[in-house]
Amino acid sequence: MRLVALVHLRREPSPARLADLEAVVAGLPDEVSAVRRVHLGKHLPGCVGGGHYTLDALVDGGDANAVLGAPSLRDLVDAGDVVERLDPVAFEPQHVSIAEPAIENCVKRTLFLRVFPETPADVVEEFERVIMAMPDHIDAIRNWACSRTDPTAVPTSWTHVWEQEYADKSGLEVDYMMHPYHWGLVDGWFDPECPQRIVDLVVAHVYCPAAETILGWK
Amino acid sequence: MSAIYILDRVKLRPGQLQAYQQTLREGYLPGARKRGMELIGSWTTPPVEVAEGNELVTLWSLPSIESFWAMRAGSGAPELATWWEESDRLVESRERKFMTPAEIS
Structure with missing residues (x-):
């Protein structure tokens, strides 16, 4: 199971406590045997609604709370002087495409979104189909994953996570954002002025550097 | 990057053509212009008002993709949601x- 948690920091935490956060996360695989891989990425300028870091974890089995309940992380959050809150989702990998498993020094982008609960199932599936066709049109998307969250594993109001990995930031900021498939076909699902819109206005759009693929973790 | 055009096709309830044109002109157009949308034109079909209800076709333009996202940054405004909710009646x-x-x- 994968866990993705957006880390919202307290205002101006000390550098020492930020170092503590990074050390705690880095130590999770040693602390919790079920945690296979972990990554903490500091958000780049331009992110919206998702805090300051993305914490990615790959967990053996279905217990995502193995990460969230790790004593060192719990203590750090409970101390209240560095982390304001975690915004986590968990899910089994569903739709994943890793075209470039050896990608290095890339940018990993994460979008949390909420589809309105009254949306018919076939409309949600069509939305997912349109989203997942983006890599067919936008070559800069090297690796991607589209997932429905599992709120029974970790409670959340987010319904979907749409993740991509790019060779560099311009892949996201230029190729992805400026592509006509994006603004011409995908954006209407998010646009309150479009009748086909099914996605809540509030999203978390974040991206961070990653030394290697996260979506391709095994 | 060339201009982006937005085409609205609105099938109106019978007898609502004038009312919709009025609210579009008074309630939507000023804000749309502030968000960078230029009104290219608006047409009705059939070309006379009919009992079954008309369709109003409106064409807007934006000069660039950057202006598109600038326009979108304002599309979540509460007053705009109110306008769409009321005009959708x-x-x-x-x-x-x-x-x-x-x-x-």
């Missing part, structure tokens, strides 16, 4: 399409 169905120029000759 006059509407049977509608669609919004996004377009770029196409060469046909």
